[in-house]
Amino acid sequence: MDGGEFHASVYEAVRQIPPGRVTSYRSYHDSGHIALLISMPRHARHVGNALKFLPEDTDVPWQRVIGASGQISSRGPGTTGAERQRAALEDEGVVVQEMRVNLNQFGWFPASL
DNA sequence: TTATTGACGGACG
DNA sequence: ACGTCCGCCAATA
Numbered sequence: 166m167d168g169g170e171f172h173a174s175v176y177e178a179v180r181q182i183p184p185g186r187v188t189s190y191r192s193y194h195d196s197g198h199i200a201l202l203i204s205m206p207r208h209a210r211h212v213g214n215a216l217k218f219l220p221e222d223t224d225v226p227w228q229r230v231i232g233a234s235g236q237i238s239s240r241g242p243g244t245t246g247a248e249r250q251r252a253a254l255e256d257e258g259v260v261v262q263e264m265r266v267n268l269n270q271f272g273w274f275p276a277s278l
Numbered sequence: 279t280t281a282t283t284g285a286c287g288g289a290c291g
Numbered sequence: 292a293c294g295t296c297c298g299c300c301a302a303t304a
Binding site for chain 1 (some may be wrong): 279284285286287288
């Protein structure tokens with residue numbers, strides 16, 4: 166699997182996340198999460214990297230991928246990505262408090278696709 | 279070729 | 292709940 170296929174696999178998996186639900190790059194939950202769903206469980210960091218390459222107008226629901234602790238990841242000081250993610254999630258009904266989501270309520274962790 | 283860097287995750291204090 | 296370290300691995304310097 167080359168880099169392009171990796172990105173495509175990530176996007177395909179992310180598209181499966183239902184509206185109003187969130188999942189993680191790779192979580193301690195036995196089932197679910199993007200890196201496991203594409204059979205590359207140790208590539209959590211690269212899942213985030215793939216999302217970084219998405220254009221502004223993509224239809225891939227990137228906002229539904231957050232950290233395993235429920236945290237919306239910071240993009241670093243002076244960036245607005247995390248804030249846009251919070252707004253996008255709230256728009257579809259996800260409750261965000263202090264930049265974090267309750268995974269017990271909104272988490273989506275299927276065993277497979 | 280070696281060192282650093284990440285939209286990360288987990289163990290541990 | 293939080294900070295610190297360590298494991299991870301492709302890209303980049």
